[in-house]
Amino acid sequence: MGRRVIWTVFRKEMLDLFRDRKALLGTFLVPLVIIPFVFFLLGMSYSNVEKEARAYIPIAVNGSSGLVASLQTIPGVSILQPSNQEQALQEGQLRAIITISPAFEERVKVGGTGEVVVAFDSTNQKSVYARTVIEKTVEAYSKEIVVQRLKQAGMSEQAIKPIASTYQNVATEERLSGGMLAGIIPLMLVVSLASGGIAAANDLVAGEKERGTLESLMTAPIAANHILTAKLMAVMVMSCMSALASLVSLSLVLRLGPLEMESGFSLSFFSPVTLLVLVLTILVLAATFAALELVLSTIAKSFKEGQTYMSGVIFLAMVPSYMMMPLNPVDIPGYYYVLPVFNGVALCKEVFYGRVEPLHALVGLGSSLVYVAIITVMSSRLFRKEGAVVKN
């Protein structure tokens, strides 16, 4: 009887939600439209700035040296002499001003140090790029002088380079790819899980209360817990669908979009175990958010009031995601695995780094289940409270 009632209510809720434009927008708008749009704009903007910064590097040079000739060989470099160089730099017409000291060549010739001052604007990305180009050119020119001086002294370059060091990166291509995804995906995933169920949760309790349907429903000979279970399942489905749409959307954006990943996009860090942990993490996070959203929706006296309460859920999702964004899984503090939502984000990061610690998975998923149970019991008590389903 209980299962039949839960299935009947769940089926109706899904039918109702799929016909509700507000709920569908809430579930799919962020992952399918906003995420690709933001990444596209971000990528376009970075790529355009970088292209422009490389294509044309207007600089001013005061003084003379062989360094100037070296600079002129760099593609895109154009030497200008505007009347007011500082103003031109501030206004972006110049990317850098190089001032070579008057006695530069003489000092270098006698084995001394020639001085070069480079003025640039750190708030302008194109100017920062010009600084990098100049720095590399100065280094190369400096190296040429050193080699000449060593030759004159009868020494080889090895004399000042006694150690040859090579740095080998042990991170595999998969891990490099996963590491980058581990920064972005947990944030997107958790925010989608939280936001995807909001419209549904608000409509299924606060909305029904406002429309008077919940009161009619509660006069049927069925247990309040069965109604709540069906509603929890419906909200979870909407949350998971939103998260899935986010993952697909983000994968497509990273594979096809204008953002270039250092190591190329790959999902090869997934193994059956990490995939299973990811699925379980998504499910417990969806259940946590769904139960919490139903509590808030039950407390709310109207749909509008429910919407106000729900903004707190997004905040709850964003804080741990942002806090852990720069962290490598090995740097995540142990107690994060028992904190609500933090544990889900931490497990997501481990999954995307391709190595899940069994103890972390056990503690993270176990503690999440405890939180889900606590919030569900709370929600159930509220739901059964006299007058909780009555509008006035």
Next chain:
Amino acid sequence: MIEVKQVSKRFGTISAIEDVSFRVEAGEVYGLLGENGAGKTTTMRMMATILQPTEGDIEISGFSVQKEPVEVRRRIGILFGGDVGLYNRLSARENIAYFGSLYGLEQRRLQERIDSLSQMLEMESFIDRRVGAFSRGMKQKVAIARTLVHDPDVILLDEPTTGLDVTAANIFRRMVGKLQEEGKTILFSSHNMGEINKLCKRIALIHKGRLQFAGGLDTLRERFGISDLDDIFMAVVEGSEA
């Protein structure tokens, strides 16, 4: 049968119902009369087990609303006043079928009930359309069909004709007559004396949460020596405030 036994309902310090008792016999159409805010809906909500009496008890077909709420809910069909409480994104048929399923009706029986109610309430032309675009009268018909889909013994109707046009109100009255012929017990709340007069022989009159009268309309007329029910109603209200 409905038996209201010395029921009081308080919300904090506010008393909504105070020591109300009346009895509706099986197969009877009984009127619950009172102004807006008199306590009619609170009484109905207690009968439907949505609210619990603070004192006293209500029995529906011999089952206590406090001790056996699920048994009570199995036996009643309630139509709430004001908002008709339908799912706007579902069709009329889907709304009725949803509630029928929750009452455990088998698919075949459910379809028979929907067809029969659709015919009785003249809903055939819009039964498969979504409720959101319906007029108030159409919505009210769907809500009535939803209330009756599981063929309850006891029917609670809270201000059922509010907002209905003359035709829809007539269809509704015919339906109440038919349900009475089928032996259903009907409690009908209204603030409209004319309507109560057309449908009921006995009434309970509530004013500011207190029972002013419970009994036959003839007894009420005799007691006040006035035949017009609106005048009697006013006399009761003014008498209780004097």
